[in-house]
């Protein structure tokens with residue numbers, strides 16, 4: 165009897181080993197975003213979760229880690245490289261420390277409108293950037309949207325680049341963003357997200373972000389002046405861990421990529437549709453908005469950046485020239 169029990173115990177163990185986890189158990193994918201619910205990144209993440217869970221019922225679930233619960237954007241990217249989390253929706257800026265190729269799409273005043281954005285990001289230039297990210301451990305899936313960035317500050321109305329002089333401006337962890345604000349005469353301070361407390365306490369005079377940020381993060385409470393500089397268009401780069409990706413069956417790769425591309429398209433449309441209402445809201449809250457600053461004065465100060473050492477790598481420089489030609 166004991167022997168039979170022992171044999172059956174071994175047999176069960178054997179079955180468990182060969183068959184893996186109980187059939188039907190869904191694989192949980194971890195997805196990181198730094199911002200809080202309601203933010204642009206979370207809208208992409210939520211849509212992706214809905215789509216994938218619907219199209220692969222019982223096979224995948226997506227757990228969204230938000231509000232810096234697993235670290236800032238740089239730290240989320242490091243965890244994706246290590247495959248401790250599988251996916252992320254991360255602003256273009258912080259990719260700068262991982263691969264200089266992203267400077268191409270973060271270049272100041274590159275995009276004049278959304279048509280150019282979509283054409284470049286969804287075309288060969290965007291695809292070349294997603295592909296290049298494989299060298300640093302990311303599988304680039306899609307571009308969603310943070311948006312055109314605008315300057316806010318608490319010192320003075322900014323109407324032209326000359327007014328920027330000496331302002332202490334928080335920038336993302338990006339050598340290019342720092343160089344932009346240096347060229348503009350500001351005193352740029354790299355700082356990870358979020359930055360409400362630093363603005364409130366006056367550690368920094370201002371910051372720059374798309375309109376949704378000023379609303380969702382209530383910057384109208386602590387920033388008096390906004391200037392619609394639209395100096396950089398920030399995409400999010402929606403990435404997976406390359407390490408994890410390479411172990412996936414091809415059909416799953418196809419499905420996951422399709423869900424992210426669709427989530428990104430959905431969110432870009434959603435984001436753009438809301439901008440007029442956001443601007444109205446911020447004015448109603450008392451922000452003093454300069455809607456038509458002297459953009460030429462800003463452009464002039466950053467015009468030399470393409471010859472900066474940040475673009476010294478021939479591959480980066482060539483792709484920037486292509487992007488500039490495509491958006492002329």
Ligand code: EAX
Pocket residue numbers: 198199255310336356357372373377398
């Ligand atoms: O979306 O750090 C930043 O300024 C980013 O734009 C942030 O992710 C907010």
